[in-house]
Amino acid sequence: MTESKVHPLTGLSSAEIKRAAAILQNIYHKNDGVLEKLRFQHITLQEPPKELLMLYLDAECAGVEASERPFVPRLAEITYREPDGPTYMKTVVSLDTDTEVSTIRSQQGQHGGLDRAEVIETNIKILTDPDVRREIAKFNLPENVTVQCDTWPYGSDNSSEPDHPKLIQCILYARASHNHPESNQYSFPLPISPVYDPFQKKLVRIDPIATGGKEDGLAYRTVPADVALAHCTENEYFAELQKTPQRKDLKPLLIVQPEGVSFDVQDGSLVSWQKWSFRVGFNWREGMTVHDVRYDGRKVFYRLSLSEMTVPYSDPRSPLHRRQAFDLGDAGAGSCANQLALGCDCLGSIHYFDSWLSDDQGNPVHAKNVICLHEQDGGIGWKHTNPRTDVAAVTRKRVLILQSIITVGNYEYIFAWQFQQSGTVEFDTRATGILATSLIDAGKTSYWGNVVSPGVLATNHQHLFCLRIDPMIDGSNNSFIQEEAVSLPMDGDNPHGNAWKIRKTPLERSGFADAAPLQGRIFKIVNEKQLNPISGNPVGFKLVPQPSQLLLADPMSSVHKRARFAEHHLWVTKYRDGDLWAGGLWTNQSLNEIDGVADYAARNENVRNEDIVIWHTYGLTHHPRVEDYPVMPVEAISVSLHPADFFDKNPASDVPVSTQSANSSVLVPYNGTSSSDIF
């Protein structure tokens, strides 16, 4: 039995991971009689059913002792492969009863994502394969230069068979001639791509990659192999390898909290700060999650998470046309989470959260420093100067940042939840890292991307994220309302034509909506049963959607059909346990989005005054600039949730005003030599 003291949202401990693996292995042996070991992918906490968990959280919030709170089952979710076949299983085992609770089997053509063990194995097999080595040798690379292999999900296209096997598309790059391990391989992209079968454990074939430009269409090799990379040059992001010296004129800037931090972390994952409280979660797929978000004890959000993302590329030349990553479903934001380092990833006074992942043997793997928590100054919070007295009242906006960074091959994503004293919650998505590149012949340019370094084509692509917002605005039953500002005719009620009205459209049935910033369209999540005592409006939170360009791929393309969540900016669904995956449970090589958010929405359920979930798709269409190479300056996109008639005044009114005695700023005097009159 599990220790009674563990909070139901606390991630599995290392001991629980071991026990979950043993329970399943044991059941498998019993059912099967064979002693072959299971091939584990992931072992993680299966969050309890909402109905049970909510009772527990309410009791907790009411101050009921842990031992007196309602029973909540302790469950582990295990993704694994049967030893003898291509079927993936997602099984839930009870840590209370040591039994199997439920199992989902992957169907024909459905595959688990790429895990770490598979990536390592593929690298070894491909880079030692004689056929691959023979092809590499043709490129006349400097002697002893290491060729490296990026393992891409194979993706799919319109010719993919429904029973296609799991494959891995390998993209090869060479290091610079000095062969330093931190050399930026993306400057030397090889124009061949081995395809690996991780079940048969063998090379399937070697695809050529086209290197032509606008004039060459879809044609492949346009120059002899031995000179194909001759025009590529080293282009390094790693300081020691750069040819120009680092800047020397940047003075240190430190963030100091002499009295310590303003936040508190209890029970391993319960954060409280400036009237906010929430639980931090972490799992292999979504990475960081946020639960039971309350302000001054009032319910705001039940669960906040990034559900999925897809990164399709625009090069139509095979095999690049299949390049489309689902970084959560195919790789896992938790599995790819960076171990953050003090003084490098954050500045100031930082708290880190650790967690546990698992390996292919079902052993726990310590995921150290995968989430960090710190305060930040966010500029002025509010200000007013009384023009009659010249007395200014100004506060600074303190922000609490919960951050996680993931590396998925070449790219980095920085995800951060920002909590503000004014009741606003923001989700920041930042992209950095290195562009996915392919080889282009000297002097050519392409429709499909930009030449960012000699011989290096950085392909145009989109990043489309889907944020899952499970609200509980003063309770579980909420509604979703579209609001727009609408011009009014110039008539008797509007004689001078200055007036407009707010058009409010509540969503009645599960479905979708789209951003329309030019119509001033915003959305509100409200509790229609709770009216604001001042305004008389239902209490709510306002979602200002990002009006990003949606999926560009043809609606009949496999790229599009696999990522229907990116057809619309917003989806509203009625809550069901387990409806977590905007792009479906099995994204790797999917042909369609099966059981994704479009399917949840298609149930056509009542979503007015119901337990609803809001999904927001947003992203970036990225046409690489030369400045995005060799490493990309952070590109940021934020989604905001603002209280809207939730409170009876600005909840940050009581933030102490900003004073020099508290802030100890330093005057930088004018040190110039010109005359006394200031400029």
Next chain:
Amino acid sequence: MTESKVHPLTGLSSAEIKRAAAILQNIYHKNDGVLEKLRFQHITLQEPPKELLMLYLDAECAGVEASERPFVPRLAEITYREPDGPTYMKTVVSLDTDTEVSTIRSQQGQHGGLDRAEVIETNIKILTDPDVRREIAKFNLPENVTVQCDTWPYGSDNSSEPDHPKLIQCILYARASHNHPESNQYSFPLPISPVYDPFQKKLVRIDPIATGGKEDGLAYRTVPADVALAHCTENEYFAELQKTPQRKDLKPLLIVQPEGVSFDVQDGSLVSWQKWSFRVGFNWREGMTVHDVRYDGRKVFYRLSLSEMTVPYSDPRSPLHRRQAFDLGDAGAGSCANQLALGCDCLGSIHYFDSWLSDDQGNPVHAKNVICLHEQDGGIGWKHTNPRTDVAAVTRKRVLILQSIITVGNYEYIFAWQFQQSGTVEFDTRATGILATSLIDAGKTSYWGNVVSPGVLATNHQHLFCLRIDPMIDGSNNSFIQEEAVSLPMDGDNPHGNAWKIRKTPLERSGFADAAPLQGRIFKIVNEKQLNPISGNPVGFKLVPQPSQLLLADPMSSVHKRARFAEHHLWVTKYRDGDLWAGGLWTNQSLNEIDGVADYAARNENVRNEDIVIWHTYGLTHHPRVEDYPVMPVEAISVSLHPADFFDKNPASDVPVSTQSANSSVLVPYNGTSSSDIF
């Protein structure tokens, strides 16, 4: 004669202001023979013609000694009123020759804005007027409570006569019963509005203000005067007056630069930082301006400024239907600039710029600390973790902030130029302060705004800003290109439907364009004669426009016709000296936008490979939330200019990587009491 050493972009000194006033007064006397003193509004530097200034700046950049640089005239621009009439004049005098250089006379119905002397005079006259006092007495306010007066531009409507006189619309508010000078008057809005004539120096009439709700239409008084404000309650932002105590759990957060700052200010206004250099300017109308922006010596922007803004309100009930401020033209962002205080408005090591304004007598007025300059940590600049070695390279993004804050009656605006190491320049606009309010009867609600405090209707409104960007991307001749990502048909060249193309549309003639984020539309300012050596594209900067809702007022309304700059997100014009005012030179009580950006654009000039100016209109449609009262949490909107194939790599590649030894972060250990397994 002026001192030869002054840089041509250095603002007028106090001595120069005095001298400019004397020159004009002297000319006026000579012409007129009368000894009556001129009524000055503003005296400021008239920036030199670009043709001359550019030669000077090029010489300066080339290292030519100040005394050897080409001659540039030193000019002062004086806005004043003739003593005996309603005509405003904008005259330029030469400080080199003590002569008048040019004069613009306001035409029939054109008026200068409201200056400080006028505001003070109006307050005194209105609040001591017996008719006004008699009306105020009817409201049965607590004894000895002070009534205060906000002076609004009178605006215009479709019935305004072309020769309408300059008027001031006064909005009256009462303090709370304790009559503290910092009491928030906006909680006690009086339903009467005196109209004042600043030429006749007398009350014109007292307008009633409607207090009804949805059911009352345009009707006026709905309750007896003596109980009209009875339901209003105190709602304070000023700490000492708030009924609930301030938060006590916010620990100090300091920004410390132990080795000093990384920027340098020379010659009073020349800033250099991290390869950027620029001149800071300041004038009564635009406030902060930025000039001669270069990166590593390369020309980027000739001049950056906020040109105009308009704030129309949506209440159709007279006189509120005329409520539309042009905060630059009517009031002046420089005239309204806050004197910033160390430790209050900024955090860290701050340099302040002072400037000089002038009063109605033509005397210089010291404008202390009107702009501040400081460095800020902007989070991660770029990061990549090599998944093969787990070696992370991460830099922090240092940002240089040039900031000014203005108070225009109830509202505050925070404007900030942000310079980044990656070559990006951002303009941040933040709105805070107090909502404009009017009285609403107890228990009623309105189409035109939200009840944010008992009896307090905060009217819906828009803030529409127009940013003026005068580029010089590697030289003065630039082009403006619209770019979109366009889906391609699934066909032989795009067999699997994943591809899209970039559609580039250069603007040939001066005109406008609009944001279209769902089409991925962005704009590039490029130099078509300078190709990037890596990509072959013209060097440029990318403008990502804010896709804000544009002006909601009816196209035939006066509100709309006065602010044609807010009809489109983007305008492109051919440069002419003096084309600075998006909403026209005389905005106060204007009936139409005369000689504004729409007129500049209508010249239909060639704008390809020409000296062009880009104007970007963006803003907020603000439907007040209860949370926006009694003081509004900052609402922010940013416009970004990113280098796009301007450099041959990420210019921030050489920023030193982030290390704990440089950053001295502090580990906040887990201080909880739960078991050792981390959550």
